Amino acid sequence: MKVVIYGLGKHAQMVHYLFTHDSPDEVVAFCVDAAYMPADNGQFCGLPVVSFEDLPAHFPTTDYVLHIAIGQVKGRRRVYEAAKARGYSFASYISSKAQTWPDLVVGEHVFIDPICSIHPCVTVGDNTMLLGVILGHHTYTGSHSTISACIIGGGVTIGDGTFVGMGTVINENLAIGSNNIIGSGCLLARSTADNAVFSAPATKPRAIDANRIAMFRR
Numbered sequence: 589m590k591v592v593i594y595g596l597g598k599h600a601q602m603v604h605y606l607f608t609h610d611s612p613d614e615v616v617a618f619c620v621d622a623a624y625m626p627a628d629n630g631q632f633c634g635l636p637v638v639s640f641e642d643l644p645a646h647f648p649t650t651d652y653v654l655h656i657a658i659g660q661v662k663g664r665r666r667v668y669e670a671a672k673a674r675g676y677s678f679a680s681y682i683s684s685k686a687q688t689w690p691d692l693v694v695g696e697h698v699f700i701d702p703i704c705s706i707h708p709c710v711t712v713g714d715n716t717m718l719l720g721v722i723l724g725h726h727t728y729t730g731s732h733s734t735i736s737a738c739i740i741g742g743g744v745t746i747g748d749g750t751f752v753g754m755g756t757v758i759n760e761n762l763a764i765g766s767n768n769i770i771g772s773g774c775l776l777a778r779s780t781a782d783n784a785v786f787s788a789p790a791t792k793p794r795a796i797d798a799n800r801i802a803m804f805r806r
Contacts, residue, residue: 589613589702591679592647594640594667595657598634603657604633613679619643656697656795659717661751665732668697668715695731709716724760757781
């Protein structure tokens with residue numbers, strides 16, 4: 589398939605690299621909303637950039653598919669639904685280096701990066717991004733979610749539109765509500781309601797100069 593990537597940030601650059609080196613699909617262009625177009629309407633990663641509004645005129649739905657390379661949950665959902673309404677299909681990326689099993693079920697427009705480890709009996713919903721995640725057996729992740737560098741126990745259900753941050757641990761057999769924001773470093777031992785927000789205590793600096801510690805002395 590010929591792919592247009594939505595986005596011009598570092599994540600879009602990484603996605604382009606992964607598609608180029610680890611996918612049969614070919615990235616041919618980038619796009620963003622007209623308000624964020626480069627001043628010179630130039631190139632990104634050596635490829636043309638067009639506005640999302642003008643995308644069908646340059647890359648029609650009959651010949652091209654889209655991949656949305658933005659991590660922000662609501663932003664990615666907005667672009668996904670707008671593109672779908674225009675008739676676009678989507679390219680998923682599932683790294684050949686990710687640990688997966690043959691019964692993995694994935695929806696439309698899924699991103700699974702090379703560091704993910706996914707157990708058997710797992711379902712991943714539409715428009716969901718997994719970055720360095722360990723997913724236990726019999727887990728289900730809802731649509732429009734971003735789950736980053738965390739550990740999720742077996743039998744967990746995650747609702748739509750939820751963000752899970754780096755270093756979080758979710759114990760087995762829990763139900764995580766829709767539209768949750770679970771910050772980095774959380775430990776969840778109970779199920780959550782919809783629209784819940786969690787954050788872990790921030791690590792505080794010690795009141796000592798590192799130069800006073802033996803291993804750092806010169």
